[in-house]
Amino acid sequence: MSLLTNVTDHALDDGYAEAAARRSAGGTGLPGRLRARLGLAAALLLSAAVVTLGAVQAQISAPTLAKEREQLINRIQSETAAADKLQESVDALRDSVGSTQREALRKQGGDRAELVSLLAGATPVQGPGVKIVVDDAKQARTSGGGPRESSGFSDTGRVRDRDMQRVVNGLWQSGAEAIAVNGQRLTSLSAIRAAGDAILVDNKPLAPPYTVLAVGDGQRLSTAFQDSADGQYLHVLQQNYGVRASISAQDEVRLPAAPSLIVRTAKPGKGTS
Known part of the structure; x- marks a missing residue:
């Protein structure tokens, strides 16, 4: 009888009973x-x-x-x-x-x-002369701040207005009769200046490479320029700062006339007693 009573009281296994209780409490x-x-x-x-x-x-x-x-x-x-x-x-x-x-x-x-x-x-003028091509270094930067700002040299690898001024002045000093930069004819009143990283020749912006043509005795002019202080300056820019430059004597170069000229006249003034 005790066995029957136990089966009746525990008809469901205890494990199933616990699982059923959990499902009732927390859902399925x-x-x-x-x-x-x-x-x-x-x-x-x-x-x-x-x-x-x-x-x-x-x-x-x-x-x-x-x-x-x-x-x-x-x-x-x-x-x-x-x-x-x-x-x-x-x-x-x-x-x-x-x-x-x-x-x-x-x-x-x-x-x-x-x-x-x-x-x-x-x-316009044509005749024998010299061709100088000046260009920025291959890895040129757009800003300076180094020795160039105080010494006049280019530590950024970019060609500056002062560099072109020295090239042009060196050519005049070496005997050039006429000069043009990127087709822009220079006169005694021409100015080479800077606007940011751009070089202006008579207020006209130019882009590198800068081609300088000068009329004169080609070989003699080339030699005189390279031996001058300005020619040595350009050589320093090449060797130390990566500025690219080449110079060659030409049998014939052609320079255009200056775009506009300012005509000035002088008149005798009255003397003072």
Whole structure:
């Protein structure tokens, strides 16, 4: 009887009873997984809705942006065309002024007109000479701050206005009769200056490499320049700072006339007692 009584009282195994009790207290675990899946699905739906809304807004605003972009392009093209026309007008007026000045020099100078025009840069010139090409170092930096700022040398590897000034002055001193830098004819009033990292010749910005053409006795001019202090300065820039430079005598170089000239006259003044 005791066995029957025990089977009746403990019809369910103790382990199953404990498991049943845990399920009754904390649930089966299935609703938790279901909630996680439902949360993931909701997040995906929300993301899809955001993406769809963004695409719709982009489609709505695209025509407006395209129209604004087209208007901006048209404005740029229009302003560029206007600037080109103005530049053509300036060039034409400059040529006219140059022709008038050259004619005035011819009339006033008589037999010396050709020499005066040459020295003033009023007429194109050609003949034997020298070609010097100066360029930045291959790994040139855009800013300095080193010894160059105080000593005059280029520690950045970039060619500076003072470097070109010394090259040009060295050529004049070595016997050059006429000089042009990147096609820009130099006169006695020409200025070589800097605007940031750009070099200006008579306020016209030039880009490297800088090609300097000088009319004169080619081989003699080349030798005299390289032996001069300015030629040695250029050599130092090559050896110590990586500035690239080459010099060669030319059988013939062609230099244009200066774009515009400033004609100045002197008048005798009244003496003072």
